[in-house]
Each structure stands twice: as C-alpha cells, then as structure tokens.
Amino acid sequence: MSIARRSTRPPAATRSARRPRLLIAGEFSAGKTRLINGLLGGAVLPSNVTATHLPPVWLVGGGSARMAVDLSGEARAIEALDGIDVAETHHCVLSHHADCLARFDLIDTPGSSDPNMTAESWERMLPLADAVVWCTNATQAWRQSEKAVWQDMPEALRANATLLVTHADRLPDRRAADRVLRRVQREAGPFFMHILLASLIEPEDLARIGDHLGRLAEGLDALPGRADRLTAELAAQPVARPHGSEAAPVAPPRRVAPAETARPTRPVRPGRSNVVRLPLAPSGDRPADLRALWSAMIEDIDRTDATAVLACAERLIDSLETGERLPGATARPEPAATEPRPVTAAREEE
Structure with a gap:
C-alpha cells in the first residue's frame, strides 16, 4: 500500500513550558462531548440537542473560571453555558479539577457537519491547538466528508493526530469491530499517527484513552498553538476543587471482562499509524x-x-x-464469564 511520508517534526528545543492543548474535533454526533465528559468524570458539558448551539469550549486545569471570550478577544464571566451568543463568541473557557487537565488542556468543538453551526466556529480554534483528536462514529467511520475536512487541516496538527473510532459498543460483535478497524486503517492510516477503537460508556476504555492522550501530550516535540494570555494565567493558579464529593460519573461502571495490560506502543516509522484496539466489553443489550x-x-x-x-x-x-427498565424491555440475563481479551497495539506491515 502506498502511504505518504510525513514531514520531519520541529526539534525538541522549540517545546514550550505550557501544557499541550488537544483539540477534540469530528462530525456532528461523533461522541466528542461524551468523550470529554468521560475523561473529566462528570457531566461538565451539556450533551443534549441544545449543545449543538455552543461555541468551542476550552477546558483548563487551574483557577475557577467560567468565561466567554468574544470575537475581539475580550473575556467576561458567565453563569453557565446556556444562552451564549454563538455569533458573537469566539470560545468559552472553563476551569476544572480533573486530573487529566494537569497534563493537557482540552478544547471541545462543534461538529464539522452541524447544519446549525458554521465551519468557522470550530476552525478558528485550530491556531490555538497543538494536536487534534478526530472522533468518527464506528457505525459509519471515516466518511468522505470527514476526509475532505481533514485534508484541509494544518500540517502541524496532522503530524501528531489521533483518529478515535467511537461508539464501539454499537457494533454487533468482535468480527464487525475488526472489519471496521481494517477498513479505517486502510483508508485513514496515511493521515493519522494513531487509530483507536473504543466505547465511550466503558470506564476501562475511557481510562485507556486518557492514558493515550497523556502520552501523546508528553511526546509532542513542539507546541505550535499560539500564545493565549487568559489560559496561561489560569494554568498558573491552584486548581479549585469542589467542596464535598466529586461530580457524579457520566455512566455507572458496567460489568466488563478483565483485559491484559497493553504492551508499550512501538515507535512509528514515518507514514505509519499505530492501531490500538481497546477491548469490547460483553453487552447485555443485543x-x-x-x-x-x-x-x-x-x-x-x-x-x-x-x-x-x-x-x-x-x-x-x-x-x-x-440501567432503567423501560416499558416493553425484556429482563437482561446476567452475562456469562468470559476469557480476558487482550488489548493489541499493532501496525499493518509492508
């Protein structure tokens, strides 16, 4: 298979001292907000239909800010994300105490295919990002519309990109998951450094995604995102943790099969992608x-x-x-014990 080679990355000396910024992008309903809420351990961002009318949201680990930044760069405090004027807002900034935000910032963006939002509403955040995680729905992964958007992505962001195939729990079985991975690796492999398949409602999968993003952030040789005074000031402040108990998790833990510890990711040759397959947990819902x-x-x-x-x-x-029983739902049988499924990290060989 012919695969384009990547350009040489900048030397490590250009790396700055600030936290890396990971921009979460993808088409409408690809799981971006669910991913971020899962990583943060609570329903921090709204995920209902009104969430499609939100500007980009920049999450930082420091201070106690909840602010909206207008198109001229002026920031003002806000009570909540509801009612934000998308046309007049460049992005919002939220502080949060999640451990992952001590390693990197997260930038949530509107869907690239959302008919209610202009492409400019998320593209304006690209100059501020250091790396991109592109989310694609496993049931229709890596569509031509996604490829068209990705080919216009700045080269500096494409060099360290991750393709996250979400909603793996919606695939019927392991064979279907393998087919999706093979096709995505064949069609999207030349464009991404890493490809992952995962369920965003499984705590184990979310933990492994968080580990991957941490390693990705630490491994960036350069941080191309432009300077931002507001988030730099927040990052220098102590983390404001909530009083009392932590926020409730997005989804209660489900019974999952234990998995072996993932093997260390091997170095990637120029033009190659690491394909990391996270374990698919057995589901009681056929x-x-x-x-x-x-x-x-x-x-x-x-x-x-x-x-x-x-x-x-x-x-x-x-x-x-x-786990609520709805009218018409049949009782779920207890899942049978299963053998551990290994987590694999593999590359397609030449």
Whole structure:
C-alpha cells in the first residue's frame, strides 16, 4: 500500500513550558462531548440537542473560571453555558479539577457537519491547538466528508493526530469491530499517527484513552498553538476543587471482562499509524432487542415530529446508561464469564 511520508517534526528545543492543548474535533454526533465528559468524570458539558448551539469550549486545569471570550478577544464571566451568543463568541473557557487537565488542556468543538453551526466556529480554534483528536462514529467511520475536512487541516496538527473510532459498543460483535478497524486503517492510516477503537460508556476504555492522550501530550516535540494570555494565567493558579464529593460519573461502571495490560506502543516509522484496539466489553443489550424496544417506544408518536423522536432517543440512551427498565424491555440475563481479551497495539506491515 502506498502511504505518504510525513514531514520531519520541529526539534525538541522549540517545546514550550505550557501544557499541550488537544483539540477534540469530528462530525456532528461523533461522541466528542461524551468523550470529554468521560475523561473529566462528570457531566461538565451539556450533551443534549441544545449543545449543538455552543461555541468551542476550552477546558483548563487551574483557577475557577467560567468565561466567554468574544470575537475581539475580550473575556467576561458567565453563569453557565446556556444562552451564549454563538455569533458573537469566539470560545468559552472553563476551569476544572480533573486530573487529566494537569497534563493537557482540552478544547471541545462543534461538529464539522452541524447544519446549525458554521465551519468557522470550530476552525478558528485550530491556531490555538497543538494536536487534534478526530472522533468518527464506528457505525459509519471515516466518511468522505470527514476526509475532505481533514485534508484541509494544518500540517502541524496532522503530524501528531489521533483518529478515535467511537461508539464501539454499537457494533454487533468482535468480527464487525475488526472489519471496521481494517477498513479505517486502510483508508485513514496515511493521515493519522494513531487509530483507536473504543466505547465511550466503558470506564476501562475511557481510562485507556486518557492514558493515550497523556502520552501523546508528553511526546509532542513542539507546541505550535499560539500564545493565549487568559489560559496561561489560569494554568498558573491552584486548581479549585469542589467542596464535598466529586461530580457524579457520566455512566455507572458496567460489568466488563478483565483485559491484559497493553504492551508499550512501538515507535512509528514515518507514514505509519499505530492501531490500538481497546477491548469490547460483553453487552447485555443485543441489537435485535434494542430495535424492538425502539419500535415500541416510537409506536404511538408522530415520527415526523423531530422533537418527539429526539426525546425518545435521549430516553433510550439514558436508560442504557442508568440501567432503567423501560416499558416493553425484556429482563437482561446476567452475562456469562468470559476469557480476558487482550488489548493489541499493532501496525499493518509492508
């Protein structure tokens, strides 16, 4: 397979002392917000339909800020993310105490295919980023529209990019996951340094993604993102931790098969990608069961009413995360014990 070689990265001497900034990008409904909430350990960013009307959100580990930065660069304090004027706001800045933010900043962006948002609303954050994590939905991974956007990405950001194939829990079985990985490696491998497949509702997968991002941030030879005074000042302040208990997790832990410790990632030759496959946990919800449940939920609603359909979809998702029994749902059998599945880190050989 012909694979384009990457340009030589800048020498380590150009690395600055600030924290690396990882920009989370991808198309609408690719799991970007769910990923960030999972890494932070709580529902920090809204994930319902109103979240599509948010500007980019920059999360930093320091201070206690909740601010909106307008198009002229002026920052003002805000009570919440609700009601932000997207047309007049460049981005928002939120402080958070999550451990991962001591290693890197996270920048959440609107979906590149969101019809309610202009491409400029997320592209304006590219000059501030040091590396990009592109999220793509496993059920329709790496579409032509994504490739078209990625080919216009600045070269400095493409050099250390990760492709995260999300929603692996929606694939029916391991064979389907392997097929997705092989196709994505074949079609997207030349553009990414790392490719990962994961479920964003599995605590083990989120932990491994966090470890990968930490290693990615520490391994950056240079930080090309331009200077930003506000976040630099926040990063220099002590982390403001909440009083009392920590924020509730996004999803309760589910029974998962134990996995072997991942082998150290091998060095990547220019033009090659590391493909890291995270373990798919056994699921008590079979696709056929979910289809039947979905059909029962929407039986009595007007299917041309987008609001009603979205409400049903959100209720179904909430039930899967919390374990709530919905009308028409069959009891879930206890999953049988399974053998540990190894986590693999492999490259396609020449």
